[in-house]
Amino acid sequence: MRKTVVIGGGISGLATAYALQTSAGSVANYELLESSGHLGGKITTDSADGFLIEGGPDSFLTQKRAAVDLCRELGLGDQIIGSNHTATPSTYVLNRGRLHPMPEGMMLMAPTMILPILRSGLISWPGKLRMGLEIFVGRNESDPDESLASFVRRRMGQELLDKIAGPLMAGIHAGDPERLSLRSTFPIFADMEKTHRSLVLGMMKRKKAQAGQASKAAKTSTAKPPAMFTTLSGGLQQLPDAIAARLNPQQVRLNCRVQSLTMEGNQYSIHLSDGSSILADNVVFATPAYVTADIVQQLDPALAGRLRAIRYVSTSTVSLAFRRSELTCALNGFGFIVPAAEGRKINACSWSSTKFNHRAPDDCVLMRVFIGGALTEDLVEQDEAMLINMARQELREIMGITATPVLARAYRWKKSNPQYNVGHSVLVDEIDRAVEAHPGLFLAGAAFRGSGIPDCIQSGMDTAKKIMQQPSAAPRSTESNASPVPVAS
Numbered sequence: 001m002r003k004t005v006v007i008g009g010g011i012s013g014l015a016t017a018y019a020l021q022t023s024a025g026s027v028a029n030y031e032l033l034e035s036s037g038h039l040g041g042k043i044t045t046d047s048a049d050g051f052l053i054e055g056g057p058d059s060f061l062t063q064k065r066a067a068v069d070l071c072r073e074l075g076l077g078d079q080i081i082g083s084n085h086t087a088t089p090s091t092y093v094l095n096r097g098r099l100h101p102m103p104e105g106m107m108l109m110a111p112t113m114i115l116p117i118l119r120s121g122l123i124s125w126p127g128k129l130r131m132g133l134e135i136f137v138g139r140n141e142s143d144p145d146e147s148l149a150s151f152v153r154r155r156m157g158q159e160l161l162d163k164i165a166g167p168l169m170a171g172i173h174a175g176d177p178e179r180l181s182l183r184s185t186f187p188i189f190a191d192m193e194k195t196h197r198s199l200v201l202g203m204m205k206r207k208k209a210q211a212g213q214a215s216k217a218a219k220t221s222t223a224k225p226p227a228m229f230t231t232l233s234g235g236l237q238q239l240p241d242a243i244a245a246r247l248n249p250q251q252v253r254l255n256c257r258v259q260s261l262t263m264e265g266n267q268y269s270i271h272l273s274d275g276s277s278i279l280a281d282n283v284v285f286a287t288p289a290y291v292t293a294d295i296v297q298q299l300d301p302a303l304a305g306r307l308r309a310i311r312y313v314s315t316s317t318v319s320l321a322f323r324r325s326e327l328t329c330a331l332n333g334f335g336f337i338v339p340a341a342e343g344r345k346i347n348a349c350s351w352s353s354t355k356f357n358h359r360a361p362d363d364c365v366l367m368r369v370f371i372g373g374a375l376t377e378d379l380v381e382q383d384e385a386m387l388i389n390m391a392r393q394e395l396r397e398i399m400g401i402t403a404t405p406v407l408a409r410a411y412r413w414k415k416s417n418p419q420y421n422v423g424h425s426v427l428v429d430e431i432d433r434a435v436e437a438h439p440g441l442f443l444a445g446a447a448f449r450g451s452g453i454p455d456c457i458q459s460g461m462d463t464a465k466k467i468m469q470q471p472s473a474a475p476r477s478t479e480s481n482a483s484p485v486p487v488a489s
């Protein structure tokens with residue numbers, strides 16, 4: 001079997017190596033190189049004093065099956081836990097300094113129920129009227145790649161953009177709604193407009209169809225529908241750990257930084273920071289796009305330029321735990337989001353121990369504050385102690401929490417979140433074409449067609465499949481058709 005080197009031991013690289021290992025068995029000829037001493041990349045779970053703290057992601061979507069299926073395949077089926085059912089509302093929105101319940105039935109930007117919107121004190125009457133006019137708004141016929149902000153403003157109005165869609169949807173990508181591409185981040189809404197014209201009408205049809213399916217399912221099964229967010233009872237780190245346990249330890253190298261890539265005859269020569277090199281027939285990059293750019297710079301500067309055009313932003317999470325008896329507010333929900341117009345330093349706060357079980361001892365609560373992203377990236381430059389102080393100050397002013405935390409941890413994620421800005425899909429197609437000029441080179445991971453954990457797993461699985469389907473000795477050509485592109489700011 002031809003040799004494959006996978007660069008990057010985050011969930012994308014691990015999924016690639018795992019799929020190669022399971023499909024080729026004992027003859028699987030791969031090596032996984034990870035620059036840090038930790039497997040899992042952004043997935044990192046810490047535990048201390050009965051708390052389970054997620055430094056990076058805390059859950060994955062169940063709709064996209066790759067993560068749930070992989071957990072089951074790895075024997076983690078009994079560890080999968082859904083988000084708790086809370087009395088509605090599950091999320092709050094900070095508006096003029098006060099936490100307001102998100103109207104029931106909001107599906108990100110689109111309402112699925114009318115009455116809760118009408119009753120909501122969050123949206124003004126002119127704002128509600130503008131949302132109602134959505135059913136008369138025509139399709140976007142001119143702009144195939146509209147920004148998230150432009151789409152929401154056009155369909156639902158500025159107020160919904162400012163108060164809900166901006167902080168919630170752009171918040172998921174730590175992005176700027178004026179720059180994020182709707183088609184690359186939430187294609188479901190672009191498709192809904194194409195099919196139904198109106199999101200409100202589309203949502204109603206969808207709800208009706210789902211109700212029909214649910215009543216059919218209820219007749220045949222007593223199982224509860226799956227929760228939207230899923231995690232593992234011992235924390236998400238269980239997933240990379242379970243994959244690592246299936247890999248051959250001889251084929252996984254930690255603390256092994258790749259610096260550059262050149263051709264040596266028909267093979268790739270992978271140069272490591274310790275001065276040594278490895279020869280391989282296939283190379284899978286499961287690294288952030290700007291890291292991949294540096295590695296391929298010498299091999300193909302035009303490809304490197306395109307990879308660098310994918311912008312990344314920095315974020316931070318601060319986890320704080322308090323004694324339940326010292327809080328005056330009920331944490332009845334998953335947390336709150338903060339619209340930019342509020343002028344606060346935090347973007348959102350998850351009430352982690354309400355959202356998921358097994359996160360804190362019974363007499364305590366755990367919450368997680370989000371800082372940074374495209375609009376306030378400079379805040380992440382501060383050190384951990386300052387980030388913790390900032391998070392405490394913000395929770396004091398927003399939630400009235402004056403208690404001293406029993407636990408406080410900050411995680412800084414420098415250049416961690418890829419931005420799928422307008423033009424992203426064209427850029428990714430160009431990158432794909434440039435990579436095709438290098439047989440045996442593959443790109444996986446969060447930078448391209450989905451940054452959620454299930455997308456990353458799927459990208460790793462798909463990459464392994466392509467490698468396994470290769471003809472046994474493909475001819476090499478290193479010519480790239482790509483022309484140089486300017487590096488994006």
Ligand SMILES: Cc1cc2nc3c(=O)[nH]c(=O)nc-3n(C[C@H](O)[C@H](O)[C@H](O)COP(=O)(O)OP(=O)(O)OC[C@H]3O[C@@H](n4cnc5c(N)ncnc54)[C@H](O)[C@@H]3O)c2cc1C
Nearest residue numbers: 008010011012035041042056057058258445446451452453
């Ligand atoms: C704060 C935060 C919260 C998030 N929350 C969620 C969530 O709740 N749900 C969800 O689905 N997604 C979430 N995401 C997104 C998701 O976590 C990531 O997109 C995903 O984990 C990325 O996986 P990856 O393997 O592609 O990249 P990474 O995890 O970045 O892995 C890349 C690996 O490459 C290694 N590496 C880098 N350079 C080199 C080199 N030169 N040589 C060798 N190795 C190298 C790195 O050390 C790293 O281990 C979140 C992201 C962040 C930052």
